[in-house]
């Protein structure tokens with residue numbers, strides 16, 4: 649997202665704006681939403697579901713607690729090797745049809761239970777059918793290359809790339825030209841800051857855009 653700095657009359661300089669106010673967590677993390685908010689966090693993307701049946705046991709209560717603190721809320725599904733249609737349905741039923749909730753699909757190596765390209769496409773198409781929204785796709789650049797690089801359907805989704813580097817930009821998977829979110833640390837590796845008050849060391853995510861875009865477009869990127 650570009651921000652325009654207009655300097656008296658003749659120069660217009662464009663600078664990229666990046667906001668570092670999002671975390672992603674699951675039941676493995678402890679969280680005090682009030683303290684996290686005081687530390688500047690605006691948005692929380694939480695694990696909602698995995699596979700065909702699993703629901704993160706903390707998802708429901710935490711979504712309410714986060715709302716009470718005025719935090720933006722997101723939900724992600726951890727994809728496994730099973731029907732993408734049924735997984736999308738499971739995710740949709742757990743999260744509800746809420747336009748204020750950001751939706752994401754986590755595709756990562758999971759041994760012989762790794763979501764296939766075809767299943768990821770099924771998931772996206774089924775979720776678009778149900779919600780009329782595309783999920784954001786999460787994964788590492790190297791791993792997602794064989795997904796985004798091979799699929800027009802997946803390339804229509806915004807990218808949430810994981811890369812714990814000390815460079816100023818993450819590597820992008822083949823097929824991708826930009827990132828919307830960048831998980832730049834897992835709380836241990838990657839650039840600082842790696843901690844958040846009320847959580848401790850955790851996954852933190854940069855947003856490619858202004859704070860206003862983040863808030864206004866959350867759930868509808």
Ligand SMILES: *[C@@H]1O[C@H](CO)[C@@H](O)[C@H](O)[C@H]1NC(C)=O
Pocket residue numbers: 759760761
């Ligand atoms: C998947 O891998 C696990 C251990 O890595 C093994 O126990 C299981 O039998 C494998 N399942 C299939 C369907 O290959």
Ligand SMILES: *[C@@H]1O[C@H](CO)[C@@H](O)[C@H](O)[C@H]1NC(C)=O
Pocket residue numbers: 745747778779780
């Ligand atoms: C979910 O909500 C969207 C937007 O309000 C709507 O267009 C869609 O039909 C709803 N989906 C279902 C399955 O009710």
Ligand SMILES: *[C@@H]1O[C@H](CO)[C@@H](O)[C@H](O)[C@H]1NC(C)=O
Pocket residue numbers: 649650817825826827828856857
């Ligand atoms: C950031 O988003 C803008 C579109 O809003 C895009 O043009 C640009 O390529 C993105 N930057 C990166 C590094 O992905």
